[in-house]
Amino acid sequence: MEDPALLRRFHAWLQPVPSPQDTARLAFFQDAVIVLDTNVLLSLYEYTAESREEVLAALGQVSGRLWMPYQVGLEFVRGRRSVLESRKRVLGDASKSVNAKLAAARNAIIEAKDTVRAQLQKYARVPADIAALDQLVSVAAVDEHLGLYRDVFKAHLDMLKSGHDLTPVNVDTADPILPRVADLYEDRVGLQPDDQLLQRRLDEAVAFRFPNQIPPGFKDFDKGTPLKAAGDFLIWEEVIEQAALLPEGSRRVLFVSNDVKEDWYDVSNGKQRPWPALLDEIQRRAGAELRLETPPDFYAGVRMYLNANLADDTYEEIRRVSETFTPPTLDDDGTVVTTRTAGNLVPPGDLPVVAYRSAGLTSPAVRGTMESPTPAERLVQWWLIGVTAQLHRREATEREPRVDIVAAVRGGDAPAPDWKRGTALPSGEWIHRESSWIAPWFLDLLGSAPPVDRGILSALASQQAAENQRPTS
Structure with a gap:
């Protein structure tokens, strides 16, 4: 007897949360089309040489089932150098x-x-x-x-540098990874959408799906241009299109990504599960089943079901690299960014660079800090975003979170034991030296900034401290 309509219509929403132990998982590793998101492929440039070889060998065991959306290929080819430049800058x-x-x-x-x-x-x-x-x-x-x-x-830092055999120059001259990836996929790469189709998809994403928070990709709405914002949705459309071409009865897609934001996963009720809306949409439009996995889970599955040779150290490196690609993101629910939370929150779009320009900063060193993807630099990024808005150096955007971070305070006691007296800076650079306290991270920033920007940063922090003067105890 057929299930009642209510159970059929909302089947995807009534399924239990997937786990690495559920019985349905094996089928995806046996015969599903495997789609690796851009960030998974770019991770190959983050691994040490030994781990990268093991990962490529593991992917070789499923290479016949790998399929690459055109959008992934475009992002991968264009993003390789930035990954290496980022690591070089971070070290x-x-x-x-x-x-x-x-x-x-x-x-x-x-x-x-x-x-x-x-x-x-x-x-x-x-x-x-x-x-x-x-x-x-x-x-x-x-x-x-x-x-x-x-x-x-x-x-230790030199050891980290020597443990990675790739530099930005490799990408320009003789990238050893690109041809390996090309061999894995052979001709299984999506075709470029024509301009009319691309325009329709962008319009659907920006005008309909994102405002209504329909997954995937609605969290990327503020990435600058519609094309940048709609990257995930463009990949999703290609995946559905490809799934519909698979033989009936074996339409399964295993999508692997480091992206675990709330435009891919439902995190209500304290649990994280792929949005049922995604499973429902691919079933309705392509008659296909979908499974989402992070790289650590995916490679663990390849090792478990397909006997891939992945050493424990390699798997641990996969997990660490995956974490660097999956920072928590901001909700648009009145979030206040603080010193404690700044390192775990990614500023939207190019907002750090906008703040950098509005402050009048010009040095490449500080610009590099504003563009750095590392959690250690986000505190500086968020402070500059907040102080430039507070001091009216720029207009805060409508969806910009409030920032409660100061680099210095005047009066009262030190906000924390590691804050330094204003006397840590020269008298010609810092006023109210005896009655002010300066954050250690800001002193580090000044220490690495050239004179052309050091004075601007000190002036911003001093003016902010004056506006937020603390009562004397």
């Missing part, structure tokens, strides 16, 4: 940050010695003790001790 920034922190530690130790020395001189007047302190905590002694730490940190 370079890490070196600068380490040097800045060690310099700050050096100054703090010398200042602490000078404080003790002054008290000995004022109250004890014991020349022998002062001389012993000067010898024990001399500049040379401090530099020698910190030099040991500097060498250790440098060795």
